[in-house]
Amino acid sequence: MKNFQIILTFTFSLFIFIVTLSSSKCDAQNYHNLNTATKKALKYYADGKDLLNAQKDAEAIKPFEQAVTEDPVFIDAWLMLGELYNENQEYEKGKKAFETSFSLKPDARSSAYYFVAESYWNLNDYENTIKALKKYLAFQNLPPEWIESSKHILMNAIFAKEAMKHPVPFNPxxxxxxxxxxxxxxxxxxxxxxxxxxxxxxxxxxxxxxxxxxxxxxxxxxxxxxxxxxxxxxxxxxxxxxxxxxxxxxxxxxxxxxxxxxxxxxxxxxxxxxxxxxxxxxxxxxxxxxxxxxxxxxxxxxxxxxxxxxxxxxxxxxxxxxxxxxxxxxxxxxxxxxxxxxxxxxxxxxxxxxxxxxxxxxxxxxxxxxxxxxxxxxxxxxxxxxxxxxxxxxxxxxxxxxxxxxxxxxxxxxxxxxxxxxxxxxxxxxPESAKPKPVTYLKGIISNVTTNEFLEASVQLIDLESGNIINSFSSVATTGEYLISIPSGKNYAFNVSKKGFLFHSENFSLADHNPTEPYQLNIQLQPVKTGESVVLKNIFFETNSFELKKESTVELDKLVQLLKENAAMKIEIGGHTDNVGSDESNQKLSENRAKAVNDYLVQAGIVATRLTYKGYGKTKPIATNDTEDGRSRNRRTEFTVTSMQ
Incomplete structure (x- = not known):
């Protein structure tokens, strides 16, 4: 009965108001009611009602049982017994009591179908729960709260019936x-x-x-x-x-x-x-x-x-x-x-x-x-x-x-x-169907490369396509720890920054694959000083072109911000390639790419005299050119602090 009470709160003493059968005699009647039951059965019935009025519901079962033993077709007593059995969580007995009443007179009381549905529900008989509630809802002039309750239980019974036919894997x-x-x-x-x-x-x-x-x-x-x-x-x-x-x-x-x-x-x-x-x-x-x-x-x-x-x-x-x-x-x-x-x-x-x-x-x-x-x-x-x-x-x-x-x-x-x-x-x-979108994480420690001191730095994950900040927080000041979740399905810029330091960036390209393992990366930030360099890992160009892709604006704007925070800083922008192609074409491409970054910074309000640019072609590799991964790392744009005065 627990789950019925969840839907419509009631206690037995509140719920039984008590509906009695018509006192008039019905034609061809195959049952007894309060007017036609035997005297002894009526005495037991009255004893049961007295116990109910005294709120002794469990004790009332016995006299009602005596009533139907004395008069097996006493329908009022069967209906009372059904409700009391349910109240006492004896649902099998409750079911049988209601089914007996239906065999005597199916439409004796509309509420009996609600109560027998309760019996069926608690016996996991969802098919008969559905049938009983549909019969109940077919009656006229039902209490609105009972209609609402019945419809809700009916909805659950229909769902439960199908759900139990198709169980999901479960291994607690x-x-x-x-x-x-x-x-x-x-x-x-x-x-x-x-x-x-x-x-x-x-x-x-x-x-x-x-x-x-x-x-x-x-x-x-x-x-x-x-x-x-x-x-x-x-x-x-x-x-x-x-x-x-x-x-x-x-x-x-x-x-x-x-x-x-x-x-x-x-x-x-x-x-x-x-x-x-x-x-x-x-x-x-x-x-x-x-x-x-x-x-x-x-x-x-x-x-x-x-x-x-x-x-x-x-x-x-x-x-x-x-x-x-x-x-x-x-x-x-x-x-x-x-x-x-x-x-x-x-x-x-x-x-x-x-x-x-x-x-x-x-x-x-x-x-x-x-x-x-x-x-x-x-x-x-x-x-x-x-x-x-x-x-x-x-x-x-x-x-x-x-x-x-x-x-x-x-x-x-x-x-x-x-x-x-x-x-x-x-x-x-x-279950596979209920899994969220794949997510991995990146964690590590942020520190000062010079002193190894832990740093409280700003950590951001940015959607390169939209430019929206997906996640932003600070690393822990006392330990330098950070942990950031990275949803799959997009390409991201990962940026770590702190005033007085050059920023650090990483690229996570997860638009086309889901990583199987989390990432771990300890980051050492470089204090702002002459001679230090930063690889801009989120600067992108069209293939064999110096046209900046839209996704590059996220990183370029970080560089603009750094230059504005450090008004005396001057930088050189360097373009680099791998060893594929002629020296002349690589030199020209790398210089044009460096110039494209320079021009973006000028258009963003950085004074041109603070900037220089140079193409290095393939002359300064940072990895082997024998592998695709190495060549990819060598194709890069970076900046170097040339002056802080």
Whole structure:
């Protein structure tokens, strides 16, 4: 009965109002009602009603059973028994009681078809659930809330019937006893490299259960023993439902600690000098007087998804989003709209690092009856597509909540009690159809090439085609660490910059292939000084031409910015080729390409006297010309600082 109560909340004492059969005698009647049943059966029936009025529902079963034993065609008693059996979760008995009543008089009571549908539903008999609800909806003058409930259950029964015929692969793997305990574990969140797992555990603390954050690291082939993350994050209140940034040095989470705006608020903490800062409430624009929870932060740290029960939504809880503004503030959140949110509970959002795939739980979309996991993809104009159910047996009649998806989209980490009976953490393989767009990552350490000092530098990933910044953040000041996710399907410029240093650039051409392994790159920035050179890895020309491609503007504009920040800097732009072709043609091509860059800078407002250009042809290779990769590296444009005066 649990899943029916999810759709239409009721208790037996509230639900039975009690409808009795007509007191008039029917012609050719093959059953007994309250006017025609035997006296002894009526006495048992009255005893049962007295117990119901005293709210002793379970005890009322016996006198109604005695009533039908005494008078086997007493239809009122059979109908009462059916409802009571369902209330007591004895669905097989409930089904038989209703089917007996139908054999006596099929249309005795319209609500009997709703109740027998409940019996069938809980017995996983979706075919008969569908038939019973269709019969119920054919009656006239039904209560509106019952009609709505029946249609929703009918929708789920139709879906469940087909889903069970076509199960998806499902192989939940228990995350081992180093993470799971006899207590409840839930709300897993991962760093992009899948080496750090943070989750919530419900520990007994005095007379109350306390929800705290725990952390575990993946070491070669196993998860280390999870440890409490300490008092800086955890409180004596309920702390849980968290989301880590890709590097794992920032965390958004929900807590009902004192000083909030509502029953539960969203907080933020940052890891500095290996310590978590005191959590900061995100404020009244994000948090309301209601309930906010289950945050999910985007890969670039700029978009926050979360759940709220605030007024103005579509149902009990809705999913919202807020995009951080240029000042680093969170503006008023926006409801994701009726494509995602329903009249029921919509929650547990997880935005994947591809920036286009949203996973969430819902009781309102067609599913198995509880809160099912769905996914929706963002289209090219910014609209969410129709949610797709992840399928059976990933989804069941239980509530499937609190999950995270690995960066490569191959694994789902989630909490469940359906395997071992208590709430533990598991991982399973993502069905192929539900996988997000392929994403890899680049990580490393940024330092000063001269002193080896760690640097807090600006890190950007830029779509070369559109010029849009896909991801932007700073490396960690105390460690120089950075980690950036890179979605496949596009070509990117990767740029690292810091005032007082020459920028560093890389090119990632992922438009035509998906990398199988993540990238690792430690970057040493060169202080701005005479004689230092930088290869411009995102300057592109047409083949055998000195015409700049549109994609080059991203890198050229970075060079313009560097020159404007360093007004005394003078540079030489050098063009280089491989050894294919004649020396004369290579010399001419390299010089024209260098001049093309020079002309762009002048047009962008750089004084021409600060610039010189030169073509070197094939005379200064930086790699072998015996391989295509080497020749590609030799075909380059670079600049050299010639003066800082």
């Amino acid at each position: 793997i228990h995350l081992s006893d180093s993470v799971n305990t006899k207590y409840q574990e839930a709300f897993p969140t991962l760093t992009a490299d899948e080496n750090t797992l943070v989750f919530m555990r419900r520990d007994p603390a005095g007379k109350d259960w306390n929800e705290d954050f725990y952390i575990s690291h993946f070491n070669k082939d196993h998860w280390t023993n999870a440890r409490n993350m300490g008092d800086a994050l955890n409180s004596i209140y309920q702390d849980g439902a968290m989301s880590l940034t890709n590097l794992g040095n920032e965390m958004y989470f929900a807590s009902d600690r004192k000083g909030g705006f509502g029953t539960q608020d969203i907080y933020y903490s940052q890891k500095k000098n290996n310590q978590w800062t005191y959590p900061e409430n995100l404020g009244a624009t994000i948090n309301s007087v209601s309930w906010e929870s289950q945050p999910s932060i985007s890969a670039d740290g700029k978009t926050l998804y979360f759940v709220s029960s605030r007024s103005g939504g579509y149902g009990g809880s809705d999913i919202y989003m807020s995009v951080k503004d240029a000042k680093g503030l969170w503006p008023k959140p926006v409801n994701l709209g009726p494509t995602i949110n329903t009249k029921f509970e919509d929650q547990s959002p997880f935005i994947h690092s591809d920036g286009q795939t949203l996973y969430f739980s819902s009781k309102g979309h067609p599913g198995m009856g509880g809160a099912d996991i769905f996914y929706s993809r963002l289209d090219s104009v910014g609209n969410w597509g129709e949610p797709i159910n992840m399928g059976y047996p990933i989804n069941t009649k239980n509530d499937e909540l609190s999950f995270t998806v690995s960066l490569d989209g191959k694994k789902v980490f989630y909490s469940s009690e359906k395997v071992k009976g208590d709430l533990d953490l598991y991982a399973f393989d993502m």
